[in-house]
């Protein structure tokens with residue numbers, strides 16, 4: 068997450084940006100001492116041998132962040148992150164299959180999948196890449212924008228391409244491409260990226276995330292980046308249903324809108 072002063076990274080644990088853990092300074096100090104002791108153990112697992120399949124891959128492992136008991140980011144005026152990640156992931160899965168790529172989803176329903184199981188799924192595929200879909204959260208409501216994360220150098224081009232395609236969405240904000248030590252990236256043996264599709268904590272991006280047409284647009288841009296990464300520019304043919312401009316957030320009660328679930332927590 069973005070409020071770095073209040074959040075400290077646990078090197079041996081993994082999370083998306085939404086997995087930063089809030090700690091006081093004194094706790095930070097204690098944890099830091101503990102982490103120094105743990106570093107040698109981490110070092111042995113930090114550098115998975117990554118095969119660069121970005122020009123040859125036939126399979127895309129599509130990872131919908133969170134699920135089940137893990138709701139991810141949650142705001143009372145919008146759906147929890149786990150539902151919007153699943154919806155974008157399913158749309159992405161569909162578009163990739165239409166583009167003749169094989170896909171594997173780490174989850175296709177609202178279930179909890181431990182991070183290590185996600186890593187096992189991504190590493191069990193031959194000649195694959197891994198794309199994890201998340202939405203972001205910040206205590207500062209004004210923070211907005213797309214961010215894409217990677218760990219291995221083999222994943223950089225894919226991360227950059229996804230970020231670039233997302234930035235083609237009008238009025239979008241660029242949070243940048245960054246390295247991250249998230250477990251699903253760090254332990255991947257294939258190129259792996261994690262996409263933060265905007266901030267649910269931001270009123271505008273949170274409202275957009277509720278709109279099915281906007282989620283279709285997000286999936287379309289990510290799919291375009293993946294297909295171009297594999298086959299080159301101009302090959303991807305997106306859905307004709309995707310609008311050139313993001314529509315206004317859908318305030319109707321149509322069936323495509325994701326209603327908040329679980330009530331106020």
Ligand SMILES: [Zn+2]
Pocket residue numbers: 083084085132133139140148201202203
């Ligand atoms: Zn997340």
